[in-house]
Amino acid sequence: MPVTQTADIRTRSGENFRVAHTGPLAELNSYKLEVPALNRTVNGKLFVKQFLGLTGMQISMNKLPAGAAVPFYHQHKENEEAYIFIGGKGQMQIDGDTFDVEEGAIVRVSPNGSRSLRNNSNADLYYICVQAKDGSLNLETFEDGIKSDKPVEWPN
Amino acid sequence: MPVTQTADIRTRSGENFRVAHTGPLAELNSYKLEVPALNRTVNGKLFVKQFLGLTGMQISMNKLPAGAAVPFYHQHKENEEAYIFIGGKGQMQIDGDTFDVEEGAIVRVSPNGSRSLRNNSNADLYYICVQAKDGSLNLETFEDGIKSDKPVEWPN
Numbered sequence: 001m002p003v004t005q006t007a008d009i010r011t012r013s014g015e016n017f018r019v020a021h022t023g024p025l026a027e028l029n030s031y032k033l034e035v036p037a038l039n040r041t042v043n044g045k046l047f048v049k050q051f052l053g054l055t056g057m058q059i060s061m062n063k064l065p066a067g068a069a070v071p072f073y074h075q076h077k078e079n080e081e082a083y084i085f086i087g088g089k090g091q092m093q094i095d096g097d098t099f100d101v102e103e104g105a106i107v108r109v110s111p112n113g114s115r116s117l118r119n120n121s122n123a124d125l126y127y128i129c130v131q132a133k134d135g136s137l138n139l140e141t142f143e144d145g146i147k148s149d150k151p152v153e154w155p156n
Numbered sequence: 157m158p159v160t161q162t163a164d165i166r167t168r169s170g171e172n173f174r175v176a177h178t179g180p181l182a183e184l185n186s187y188k189l190e191v192p193a194l195n196r197t198v199n200g201k202l203f204v205k206q207f208l209g210l211t212g213m214q215i216s217m218n219k220l221p222a223g224a225a226v227p228f229y230h231q232h233k234e235n236e237e238a239y240i241f242i243g244g245k246g247q248m249q250i251d252g253d254t255f256d257v258e259e260g261a262i263v264r265v266s267p268n269g270s271r272s273l274r275n276n277s278n279a280d281l282y283y284i285c286v287q288a289k290d291g292s293l294n295l296e297t298f299e300d301g302i303k304s305d306k307p308v309e310w311p312n
Binding site: 134155 | 175191194211215225227233250251257260262270290294295298301
């Protein structure tokens, strides 16, 4: 399913990193996502994988206005999703089970979960959605990390 | 490397989901992470994989106070990291290259990148760090998603 995302995002790269400056969260609605197969233009949603060169995950930055709702349920073939709510409040519905979400709520959804989301509050709802292949993480955080003994030095 | 994380987090589960209510971001410093191998207690950092049953990623929620810095560089064996900055400003240093980060900046770091982070501002810095296995994502967002034709219904 092709999507068109036009965004003027300042980036900077090194051999082992890339940074994308997407701007203040409150201005997320300046991003538009064209999804022909859904016959929709989605405002306030920015997928960042293409700008960062991510290879293990996709991330979207989202602002859902007061009263707005995702107009469909969806599942996934092989990806786990995590919804990280960072501002405001709303509701998720998964397999017919409806529950409140708010700043600091994080929701893991299995590929097979049929999910939707709404902002039933009177303020903007902000969330980040991350998808990664279900079952793909081999090493835990501290098993995978390698700490250096080199002292940290910062420029003045 | 064993770590001890004690947190009283309200969760709710269904067959295909789990939600963890971690509380307002401003109260993240109530979480403490004991890392014996680093001889450190880290305040304001919460790893959520264990509470959510994540299988494809690890996520940490982070509040770094004004003037604070991560006191070491680290690399990874096989995981890609994404640092998503959601409030405040600071600096990252990767392979000796220092750059500013701020709300809306997202940084992808390859496993081999030697990274550190500091808050050189006078306000709290908030960020989310996600790690997933480098190169593990097979299907793009819209290739992996399956939209339902069932109309969305919400309880009153």
